[in-house]
Amino acid sequence: MFKKGFLLLLTMMLLVVFTGCGSSTTSGDAANASKxxxxxxxxxxxxxxxxxxxxxxxxxxxxxxxxxxxxxxxxxxxxxxxxxxxxxxxxxxxxxxxxxxxxxxxxxxxxxxxxxxxxxxxxxxxxxxxxxxxxxxxxxxxxxxxxxELAMGKTIPAQAKKLGATTLVHYSFPRHMSYPLLAQRRDIMKVEAEKIGLKFVDATAPDPLGDAGVPGAQQFMLEDIPRKINEYGKNTNFFNTNCAMQEPLIKATLDAGGIDAQQCCPSPYHGYPGALGIQIPADKAGDVDYVIGEIKAKLAAKNGTGRFSTWPVPVxxxxxxxxxxxxxxxxxxxxxxxxxxxxxxxxxxxxxxxxxxxxxxxxxxxxxxxxxxxxxxxxxxxxxxx
CATH class of the missing domain: 3.40.50.11400 (Rossmann fold)
Structure with a gap:
């Protein structure tokens, strides 16, 4: 109640500031107003x-x-x-x-x-x-x-298959599946995956805003991806709808020999530097080509070349x-x-x-x-x- 009362009071004060003094403002005042x-x-x-x-x-x-x-x-x-x-x-x-x-x-x-x-x-x-x-x-x-998001329902399965996937695992949780576009994308992805011959697995991950928090959600990804690889094989593509889980997804997928066609927010910066231990020097900050080069080198060192992809820019x-x-x-x-x-x-x-x-x-x-x-x-x- 206190928060609601505070917001109401703040709104009323702002209304006074922006409308209450309007009648006394002259054209000269307006001309001299801050630009x-x-x-x-x-x-x-x-x-x-x-x-x-x-x-x-x-x-x-x-x-x-x-x-x-x-x-x-x-x-x-x-x-x-x-x-x-x-x-x-x-x-x-x-x-x-x-x-x-x-x-x-x-x-x-x-x-x-x-x-x-x-x-x-x-x-x-x-x-x-x-x-x-x-x-x-x-x-x-x-x-x-x-x-x-809706077009990604088709592009992600297509890219996963291009990278050699035979199975596509979609991780999410009820809160994200309440977002209309994310839910529709998942549905399109399932239909498209099955249409092009990929086995679609709808997997539930912990919500980072839940009791276990971000650390618990990240630990789940590190533990569950190897289990999925054991079950479905190395030609399994992993996708997760949450930003905080991209680093462990990439790390676990690379270590287990899986495939990652795209992060939730496709970008060379999203998850890859942290997952691969890439330190970006100050003079290379914002240098996308440098980051992509470092990612490729790190992936190659663990036989991950050609098994990962993303968008070429941080969208x-x-x-x-x-x-x-x-x-x-x-x-x-x-x-x-x-x-x-x-x-x-x-x-x-x-x-x-x-x-x-x-x-x-x-x-x-x-x-x-x-x-x-x-x-x-x-x-x-x-x-x-x-």
């Missing part, structure tokens, strides 16, 4: 997913703390959604904050964006990798960025970096549309260092009619075999 542009970034903590966190740090380093406002969601974001909302409202409390980028947009993000809209309808809102109903999130923000990091550049140009008046696909694609391609294509998400309403979410972009990039 400083600030951009808020909210990511997971390092424990949940390091990539987004490091991308935000990179933007802070590039533009400075006086331009980039950086906060994280709580580790246990499912139980602390009030904290996520309060942190988002703290961004909105700064009148110079013109945009907010949240990646990953974990459960609770939609409510947080809604609260920001109530007090600051002028702020540009960008959500990356949403964990809630796509239609609901799309209505709360200006732009949604996500990997093309969630790209979402944050491109989001900042897009938001900055919009806030500075270089273009006026909140949802400008052409400019967005330019920013994504520039941040990734390669051409990126995207399609918009099509959903079905309660009447069974197709609805195109023209601000919900699905990104898909071809694989690099390691």
């Amino acid at each position: 400083k542009v600030k951009i808020g970034i909210m990511t997971n903590t390092v424990a949940q997913n390091e990539e987004e966190y490091r991308a935000a740090e990179k933007m802070v380093k590039k533009y400075g703390k006086d331009v980039i406002l950086f906060k994280t969601t709580p580790d246990n974001f499912m139980k602390e959604q009030e904290t996520t909302i309060a942190n988002m409202l703290a961004f909105a409390a700064d009148p110079d904050c013109k945009a907010i980028i949240m990646c990953q947009a974990v459960p609770g993000a939609a409510a947080a964006f809604e609260k920001v809209r109530e007090v600051r309808p002028d702020i540009l809102l960008i959500a990356g990798v949403p964990g809630e109903d796509p239609d609901m999130v799309a209505k709360k923000v200006d732009i949604v960025l996500n990997t093309d 969630t990091m790209t979402f944050i970096e491109a989001g900042v550049e897009y938001a900055k140009d919009w806030a500075e008046g270089k273009f006026t549309e909140r949802n400008n696909k052409e400019i967005l694609m330019q920013k994504l391609s520039a941040a990734a260092g390669t051409k990126i294509e995207a399609q918009t998400l099509t959903t079905t309403d309660k009447a069974g009619q197709e609805v195109v979410l023209d601000n919900f972009y699905l990104i898909l990039i071809d694989y690099i075999t390691l």
Whole structure:
């Protein structure tokens, strides 16, 4: 009750700040108002997913703390959604904050964006990798960025078979299977795997937000993958929907001689450096080619060449970096549309260092009619075999 009361009080205070003084502001005051542009970034903590966190740090380093406002969601974001909302409202409390980028947009993000809209309808809102109903999130923000989860339901089995797999093990847990896109992708993956001759195994892993936490979930992967290899053989591809479990998945798969076509968030940085003991020197930070070279060398040393693959760019990091550049140009008046696909694609391609294509998400309403979410972009990039 205290938290709810606090949020209500904070919201009322913000309303006074942004609307209560409006009647006394003259045109001269408006002309002399601060033109400083600030951009808020909210990511997971390092424990949940390091990539987004490091991308935000990179933007802070590039533009400075006086331009980039950086906060994280709580580790246990499912139980602390009030904290996520309060942190988002703290961004909105700064009148110079013109945009907010949240990646990953974990459960609770939609409510947080809604609260920001109530007090600051002028702020540009960008959500990356949403964990809630796509239609609901799309209505709360200006732009949604996500990997093309549904298309991956086909591309992952195809890539796994290309790498020599005969079995595909899909690890997840009930919380993730409550995410519409993740559940639909699993269903598509099962159908596609069976269509191309792969045995599909639907496996349940511990939730990192459960009683055993991240360490327990990671230990499960280290222990269960060898069991699955013993049961199904070395030509088994392993996939897990959770970021925190990618390192142990890669390590255990390599040690047991299995296959890993793609991580949950495909990127050379996601799981591979930690799993393979790769130390990235300061002068190589952000050098994707260097990281890929190190990964290939480490895999080769353990006979893993040709058994692993990923996307050639860190896609969630790209979402944050491109989001900042897009938001900055919009806030500075270089273009006026909140949802400008052409400019967005330019920013994504520039941040990734390669051409990126995207399609918009099509959903079905309660009447069974197709609805195109023209601000919900699905990104898909071809694989690099390691």
